Amino acid sequence: MKHYELEISQFADNELPAGEQKELFAHLIDCEECRGTLSDFMGMKKEARAFYENIDVELNPAIALPANAERGKEKKVYKPLFYFAAAASIVLGLLFLLKQSDINRLESRYDSLKAKYNEVVFAGENLPQKEYIHEAAKKENSLNVKKGMHESKPTALKNYHSVKQNKKNTGKVSAVNLAVVQKNESQYQLQKSRQIQVVQVTKNDFLTPQIIGN
Amino acid sequence: MNKIILQNKKENISLSGLYEKYSEDIFKYSFSILKDMEEAKDAVQEVFVRYAKSEDSFRNDCSYKSWLLIITRNYCFNRIKNKNYNSEDIDGDDFNESYSPDYDMQISLKEALMKLPEEYNELIYLKEYEGFSYKEIAEITKLSPENVKIKLFRARQELRKILKGDN
Structure with missing residues (x-):
């Protein structure tokens, strides 16, 4: 007769599948030896558990x-x-x-x-060149001579010196003074352009056609 | 392999807390392998020292107890291997008699357990005292569940022989 000791061990451990349990139970009915094995295994389990549980250690x-x-x-x-x-x-x-x-x-x-x-x-630092001012003064003098104002100091030069003196005293050039100088420059440019026109239209220009006509 | 007992519960326990909670289990598991009270006590200390040192490599997929039991197992079997541990040197006086309501019966069981090979004794402890399933034991011992089943059966056969005086 086949014995089921391994299955009994599994059953004692609650690890035997339900389908195999039926077969085991059927066998246990007829096999006294396997019933004894089951009894021994269950007893050993209980004793072993009790043994370890009751170990008293400090x-x-x-x-x-x-x-x-x-x-x-x-x-x-x-x-x-x-x-x-x-x-x-x-x-x-x-x-x-x-x-x-x-x-x-x-x-x-x-x-x-x-x-x-x-x-x-410090916008005034970019002053017109001195040579330019002198040229402007020279032109102005020339115009003044034509107008009969021989001793009059050129306005551009006067303003330039004024600005320069002011800068020397205060360390900077005011925007107002600079504007004056720039205005003088503009006036000079205008006068220069007029002078050119005056120079261009001379008495000879009117006479030449008559000579030619003659 | 299914990880049943090795589920990490994300506990945040200090080393002292772990010691208080699991030192007795570690001791008994060590005793089941080493079969010596003093050796098992030393094992408890050593296991927690090793745990502290290897905490960085702690597997997050297992519980603290499982990790400690694995360390315990490795320590105990290395101890046996390195020192050629002789189980015949066990002194029976190390046992506290208070555990036994039936002195003769328990002594015979004690003697039977002491005569069992360490690997069988270890399986008996994990199954009967810790109540682990075959799969859980397999994870700790690195055996297959089928192998655990067979070895446990053989351990019981051997134990029964010893208890009946057939050995």
Whole structure:
């Protein structure tokens, strides 16, 4: 007769599939030896469990664990702090770079405004060349002579000297004075163009056709 | 292989908490293999030290207890292997008699267990005391569930022979 000791061991462990249990039960009815095996196995299980459950041992408290074991645990606890500190450092670094960029932008803006300010305040630095003024004065004198005003000082030269003196005293040229000089320049240009016209239309120009006509 | 007992419950337990909770189980499992009280006590300390050192490699797919039992098993069998552990040196006085309501019967069971090979004793402990299934035992012992079933059966056959004086 076939015996079912392996299946009995499985059944005792509650690991025998339900389909095989029916076959085992049918066998157990007729097999006294297997009933004895089942009884022994169940008894051993119970005794073995009782044996281990009743082992009474006084273990050292957890504090008796070696220091390096607890240190390992502490290391684990502080590990997240390391990552947090690293992340915070990166963020602070980025903020510093952004701040630095802002400073550079503001400095650039300041320089630009300062340049514009200087352009306005020291616009008079670009004075007309002295030679140009003298030429203008010479022309003006020439016109004055024609008008009979021999001793009159040329206006352009007067204004130029005035502006220059003012700059020497105050360290800068006012926009008003500069405007005066520029106005004189404009007047000179106008006078020059008129003078050219005057020069071009002479008495000979009217006589020549008559001569030709003659 | 199905992982039944090795489900991680995402517990956050300190080393001291783990020790308090599982040290007794670790001791008994160690005792089932080493068959010596003092050796088993040393094993408990050593297992928790090893756990602390290897915590970074802790498998998230298993429970703390499973991880500790695996460390215990590795430690105990290495201990036997490296020191040519001789189970015949076991001193019966190491046992506390308070566990036994039937002294003669328990002594004979104790003697029978001490004569069992370590791998059988280990399986008896995991099955009868821890109540693990074949699959759960297989995960700890690195055996197949089928192999666990057969070895447990052989362990019982051997134990029965010893208890009946057939050995």
